[in-house]
Amino acid sequence: MTVSPLFPGFDGLMTLSRREGVDIRPTLLRVLTDLYVQAPSHSEEEARQFIELTSRLIDQVDDATRAAVRARLAIYPGTPPQIMNKLGLTPAGHDPRAPAAFGSPAQPQAEPPGEAPLRIMSHLSMQPQDAAEISEMFFGTGPGERALILHDLPQTPLKASARIPAHRAAQAVETLEMAAFAADIENFTLELREALILPAQMAEQVVNDPGGEPLACACKALDMPSVVFQRVLLFLKPEVGCSVNTVYRLSRLYDRLSERSALIMLAAWRGSAMVATRAKYQPALYDDERHRVRTAPGQARPSQQPGAGVVVLNGWKNPGR
Numbered sequence: 001m002t003v004s005p006l007f008p009g010f011d012g013l014m015t016l017s018r019r020e021g022v023d024i025r026p027t028l029l030r031v032l033t034d035l036y037v038q039a040p041s042h043s044e045e046e047a048r049q050f051i052e053l054t055s056r057l058i059d060q061v062d063d064a065t066r067a068a069v070r071a072r073l074a075i076y077p078g079t080p081p082q083i084m085n086k087l088g089l090t091p092a093g094h095d096p097r098a099p100a101a102f103g104s105p106a107q108p109q110a111e112p113p114g115e116a117p118l119r120i121m122s123h124l125s126m127q128p129q130d131a132a133e134i135s136e137m138f139f140g141t142g143p144g145e146r147a148l149i150l151h152d153l154p155q156t157p158l159k160a161s162a163r164i165p166a167h168r169a170a171q172a173v174e175t176l177e178m179a180a181f182a183a184d185i186e187n188f189t190l191e192l193r194e195a196l197i198l199p200a201q202m203a204e205q206v207v208n209d210p211g212g213e214p215l216a217c218a219c220k221a222l223d224m225p226s227v228v229f230q231r232v233l234l235f236l237k238p239e240v241g242c243s244v245n246t247v248y249r250l251s252r253l254y255d256r257l258s259e260r261s262a263l264i265m266l267a268a269w270r271g272s273a274m275v276a277t278r279a280k281y282q283p284a285l286y287d288d289e290r291h292r293v294r295t296a297p298g299q300a301r302p303s304q305q306p307g308a309g310v311v312v313l314n315g316w317k318n319p320g321r
Helices: 010-017 023-040 044-058 063-074 079-089 115-121 128-140 144-157 164-180 185-196 200-208 213-221 226-235 245-258 261-281 287-292
Strands: none
Touching: 010 164, 023 063, 044 063, 044 079, 063 185, 115 226, 128 144, 128 213, 128 261, 144 213, 144 245, 144 261, 164 185, 164 226, 185 200, 185 213, 200 213, 200 261, 213 226, 213 245, 213 261, 226 245
């Protein structure tokens, strides 16, 4: 079955859900529902696919998941009648304050870019010190500003890193996916570090970042398919895989993230590591040894040198001998 862009990679997730010992159908149903209600309107093909996919899952999930999905669709004006009947909903159950079906809600005013995106846009080069500042600002901001930064990076003259060779990237994607299935964060971090040529500390910061945006950049730099990235989100960390909002947010971010933005962030992480290395190993200057040597206290020279008061005369004899 061909899946519309509204549900990218969903067939792969359905295949995964049928594997023995892996039951992600509740999560799939929640993600599918959230994806559907986010859009104000849908084409006939999208509605048909939603009905087909949701009908299969509703009968296979637990009561708690079914109740949560029912609550979301009860207030959504575009819920297909077939799904309403399956969930025991009626048109009267819809929230009267909800906008008309297939209507266009008022668009919220775009927030002006924050200080961090503006400061990053002002850089015209990718010197190591600039890279360190960009990396620090990116890790220090919240999801909203990070999304703005990644959206605007392609329009900047910042120099991006070279692409990872295709054969190496494909090998890394396969290894990362297997490590994610096993929830093996240690080997996942090690493979990401080697594939992207990152220091250990930076690779750990990328993987362990609670927001998930650095991980999305790292995977995009490897040209990881969207469906594989979704599986990484679902299995690598339980706290992320169990959060429908987080999986949905990062999946949408990943689909919109450009390769150039990811490679620019990779260049910033590498440059930041160079600054840390330079700070650790300062170059030696010609007079460093003179400044480093401990100054020894000067020894006072005796006022009278040994033997200065002895007069030796030829043929002199000690009296009394």
